[in-house]
Amino acid sequence: MIAIDLPTPDAEPAQVPVLSRYWSDDEPWLLRNYVRRNGYQGLKAALQMPPDEVIELVKASGLRGRGGAGFPVGTKWSFIPQREDHPKPHYLVVNADESEPGTCKDMPLMLATPHTLVEGVIIAAYAIRARHAFIYVRGEVASVIRRLRAAVDEAYEIGLLGTHIFGSGFDLDVVVHAGAGAYICGEETALLDSLEGRRGQPRLRPPFPASEGLYASPTVVNNVESIASVPSILRNGVDWFRSMGTEKSPGFTLYSLSGHVTRPGQYEAPLGVTLRELLDLAGGIRAGHELKFWTPGGSSTPMFTADHLDVPLDYEGVSAAGSMLGTKAVQLFDETTCVVRAVLRWTEFYKHESCGKCTPCREGTYWLVEILQRIEDGTGTEADIELLAETTGNVVGKSFCALGDGAGSPITSSLEYFRDEYLAHVRDGGCPFDPALSTVFPSGGAV
The missing domain is CATH 1.20.1440.230 (NADH-ubiquinone oxidoreductase 51kDa subunit, iron-sulphur binding domain)
Incomplete structure (x- = not known):
């Protein structure tokens, strides 16, 4: 068993914020403060289940990847060969490169509550039977790298990482890797090449990472927010998670509002919220001006206009309107912009x-x-x-x-x-x- 006692968890309301709920608390990045807020209860629940059941629970939750593509997280985990006697090791890689223009959600998450990600990493690694996990972070964000490494060190010190976690017999080592600082390394196979020490360039597929990824071994690559959303699902259950969002895009997510908006920043909301509702929270377009065009998911997604204010910002709604939800980087431009x-x-x-x-x-x-x-x-x-x-x-x-x-x-x-x-x-x-x-x-x- 670990050297600390986890408190009895409090019931969590099925409402946002979830990921950003404690960002404004005093020192929310410290392990002792994270544990007081139900931290590592999700891991405790996961380790009492067989790995395959953890995967099925995440599949049932409907959690979709928050890195851009929106692919179901549990389904992606299930692609990994699940045989206990598989000849190659399994790896978990967290894509924390976050280089899409306008996207700035993963960095504050890792800076404010890094243990949310660390706990998610342990759960995900347990589910896919990985004994090694890597968090690939942009090399420029030195403060985030320091904060993550400090959180990983704290987890090692009390036995949340290393050997025999929670007395389960499960072992895991986590490495926080400073990346090469290239946009292309946000593409998962280019990231793997960079992680292996080569120039970051996309690989020809197939084979896919699930069969031949890092070091030609079965690998899962997930975004930071995707992994950080997992602990709350294990703590509170599938019904709790599905009570937020929409039927096909359940749960909560972080929207990054930037540009000509009164109060730019991160706004956590259920999937399916509209830009009109987000602008109400952010104080609207800057005073004396009106919205001209905006991006729903960063500069790589087709732009929208003021006529799209009421499009549901979930994967289906944005796609039906002719764009992509992407990283939910909402860049807003008023009439002064060419x-x-x-x-x-x-x-x-x-x-x-x-x-x-x-x-x-x-x-x-x-x-x-x-x-x-x-x-x-x-x-x-x-x-x-x-x-x-x-x-x-x-x-x-x-x-x-x-x-x-x-x-x-x-x-x-x-x-x-x-x-x-x-x-x-x-x-x-x-x-x-x-x-x-x-x-x-x-x-x-x-x-």
Whole structure:
């Protein structure tokens, strides 16, 4: 048994916030404070069940991956070969790279309550029969890496990590790895290559990570928020989790609001909330201005307009409206923002972050920037607008990984909703917007 006594858990209400409930408490990152808030009760419950039952419980909860794709977490775990005599070790890898523009939910979670993630890691590793787990964090966020490593050290000191956890006979070692700081390493197979010490580039699939992932062994790769959501499900049960959200997108999640909003920040809400409701919480668009366009899941998701304020922000609702929920990075832009300039900045980012492995993405993003720059500078023609659409079509669906698709999303959606603005750049010989008025992407600024 571990060297501390866990208190009797308090009943938890089926309401948000869950993940961010204690972020404003005094020193919520310390183990003693996490334990006082029902910490590690989910792990205790999991270790009293066979690993396969833990997987089935997470499947029954309907928890979907919070990293962008929305794939069911329990189903992903079940792809791992479950034979006790499997010749290769199993690995759990947590994707904490978080590099999608506008996304800033995982970093504050790890900074404020790192033990939520550590507990989720132990539960997930137990479920998939892994004895080693890795948390891959962006190398730039030194404060988060220090906080995570301190939490892992605390867990080792009292026997929550290491050997014979909770007297169960289950052993687990966790490594917090500082990543290479590249956008492409958010793609799970590129992350695995980087973790193995190679240049981060996407792998050809199949084989998939579930059969040949880290060190050519069965591997599960999950996002931080996905794993951090698991302990509360084990503590409170499937019905508790499904009482929030929608039928096909149950539970709670973190929405990152940034840009021209009165109070930017992280807003935890049940899946299915609308932007109109989130804006009520965030004080609305900045005073004296109105919403022009926004992204539901970061810059790699097709943009929406003010006409989409009441779209349910769950996986089905956003998809039906023509975009993707993605990482739930809601970037908001008012009428002072030039759509062409914003799309140009995003495309410059994707050009810079292309790993160069495939021709459509490597060459395509270069030419997309060139065409957009001509239109923004006022030296483009109406033929350039058609060329922009054609070149985007040669990238989307043709690149080796989803980076090319992400690069094309803001272009195709902006042409759909704001084609007149592109035409105005061409006909007026330049951008009709005063760069001095834009506070999001000023001239010479960066994404």
